Amino acid sequence: MQTNLFINGEYVPGSGSETITIHSPSDDSLVTDKVQIATEKDVDAAVAAAKAAFPAWRDTPGSKRAAIMLKFADLLERDAEKLGKLESAAMGQPVSVAKAFVMAAVGVWRYYAGFAGKVAGESFPPEAEYVPFGRQTGDIHPVSVGTYKIVQYEPLGVCAGICAWNGSHVLAAWKMGPAMATGNTFILKSSEKSPLSLAAYGDLINEAGFPPGVINVVSGAGSTGALLANHMQIAKIAFTGSAFAGRAVMAASAKSNLKHVSLELGGKSPALIFDDADLDNALANNSDAFLRNSGQICFAASRVLVQEGIAPQFIKGIKTAFEKAGEKMGDPSLKETAFGPLADKKQFERVMQFLDEGRKEGLEYLTGGSRKGDKGTFVQPTVILNPDKNSKVFTDEIFGPVIVLRTFKTEEEAIEVANNTTYGLGSDIGRALRVAGKIEAGTVGINSAFNTSVQTPFGGFKQSGIGKSTYIPC
Incomplete structure (x- = not known):
């Protein structure tokens, strides 16, 4: 059972002394009391690793990014039962249900691998246009002779995702899959209620061939999530959880660097x-x-x-x-x-x-x-x-x-x-x-x-959130 943080391709203990204790919701027995909590120093290290890894990952050919993502999906499928048991031990999901959640995540990773290298730009043909600035002759408005206009879509850079505890693997895939396909790097935070299965991702990330720093996995409660939401060098954050916590993420993002935010919050359907x-x-x-x-x-x-x-x-x-x-x-x-x-x-x-x-x-x-x-x-x-x-x-x-x-x-x-x-x-x-x-x-x-x-966006109206959980962050 892995309980450390995964930063820059390595498992490392947290820099603080606090840990998370997990009791089995089935019979109250102790599962572990050693899950590391990421401090500000740890979050800074994860962001620094993701920032350093970004240029090379951005420039990696789409076909290679796709191959690594597909390999990661294969590894999730191979270890679905093990990962399901870890999720079950932490938050009580029946192992049959937990394994199904892992397999759903496998499908998400394979789907978004197909986007790698296929996010095209746009171009507009030249035509005469009125322009607001430039030389004027008499009463004649200046008109351009026509230029090609090109729109290029670029990855945002360092992205972060905060997962809820009720569907760790699917939520992680929704957040990371599009980001990986489009050349972003990532810091994933698991829920303090279900950190064990996502903590196991580190070995699979390395085995799949992701370069160090491209994906980092940290654990902790709301205070760790706040560090991500407030971080000045994170360009995008995706959050799944309560409406109360979602408001805090949005406020922190606005008060820091106006990072892009998507929120998938509660429901009463x-x-x-x-x-x-x-x-x-x-x-x-x-x-x-x-x-x-x-x-x-x-x-x-x-x-x-x-x-x-x-x-x-x-x-x-x-x-x-x-x-x-x-x-x-x-x-x-x-x-x-x-x-x-x-x-x-x-x-x-x-x-x-x-x-x-x-x-x-x-x-x-x-x-x-x-x-x-x-x-x-x-x-x-x-x-x-x-x-x-x-x-x-x-x-x-x-x-x-x-x-x-x-x-x-x-x-x-x-x-x-x-x-x-x-x-x-x-x-x-x-x-x-x-x-x-x-x-x-x-x-x-x-x-x-x-x-x-x-294949379809997922998100809500009113206080159920902002943005969609299936997104292309670029």
């Missing part, structure tokens, strides 16, 4: 289920599909809106589905486990606070609403029926295995309730493009739980 929906499909996509990763997915549709005609059948079916899901929740290290615990005690306490407050409000719990077992951070899959539209469980992101269900009469009412949120990340709906165009969300799934695609 709605699923709209109309009377004409396929009931079995709707139940499957709002139970097992929602509960993957124990509901800890930013675009998971946690507000389920069901038209009155189908509501009794749906409510009966969702109760059964969530109760069965609870039976498939257990030890994340076992391949047969479908649903694991929440990431750590802090996340567990946050979710339980929502559930306790809902109980004080007198909300109706169709299923769950309590802890599962006497060890670890397991929460029973929970369905809350018809909360008030101003209730916190309906308006705020819970980020756990909890859905809130309300009924509606008309399509117009459904759209109004769906849009009544400060978030706008993803949505699951069933009346195709007409309704999809009226939903205030960056991404919309039709007749399915939404899934990201490497």
Whole structure:
């Protein structure tokens, strides 16, 4: 298990004395207490290494950059099970789910390898133009005789990425893949909740053939992320996490060197289920599909809106589905486990606070609403029926295995309730493009739980973020 920082092609201990302690969210046992925290000195060293490596990496032929990226993807695929087990040990993701996340990252790396050397510029033909400055003759405006205009796209330089803990490998790939393809260098910061699998990247980075300094991996909490956001020599930062932390990243970037920023923040996405929906499909996509990763997915549709005609059948079916899901929740290290615990005690306490407050409000719990077992951070899959539209469980992101269900009469009412949120990340709906165009969300799934695609941008409206997570940083 690697716990050091990876800077300039080498594993090195942090320059400070503080470390991160990881306990298993499954049974509270100690996983490690030696994960290094990157200090200002360490971040400066990583930036210096990335800056020094940038000119040569920028000038590396696209075909060679692509070959290295493809080799790295092959290595991720080779070690998918090992990396999945590290992720599972740290934040409780079932190993089967964790391995699937690694394989999704493999696809992202291979996709962006195809962009290396293919980011073209633009040119415009010569034609007579009015120009604002130059010699004037009498009352005749100066006119250029025509020049070719060429637009050249260049890499930004040193980029940084801050990952959330719920999907480390995919988030790292979204941030690093485009940057590598276009000749940028990178500093990646893992989440303090799930640092182990990304810490293992160092050996793979070297084995793939990335020159020293092109990719650096550091660990730490918010204070380390702040060092990256404030750094004067980082040209671009991509952040995935909470809206609160995203605002801090944006403010720090503005106060430092006005670096480019992309933010992928929280969500409280709605699923709209109309009377004409396929009931079995709707139940499957709002139970097992929602509960993957124990509901800890930013675009998971946690507000389920069901038209009155189908509501009794749906409510009966969702109760059964969530109760069965609870039976498939257990030890994340076992391949047969479908649903694991929440990431750590802090996340567990946050979710339980929502559930306790809902109980004080007198909300109706169709299923769950309590802890599962006497060890670890397991929460029973929970369905809350018809909360008030101003209730916190309906308006705020819970980020756990909890859905809130309300009924509606008309399509117009459904759209109004769906849009009544400060978030706008993803949505699951069933009346195709007409309704999809009226939903205030960056991404919309039709007749399915939404899934990201490497071929399309991913990002949200309103307070779900700025920019897209699939980007070409140049």
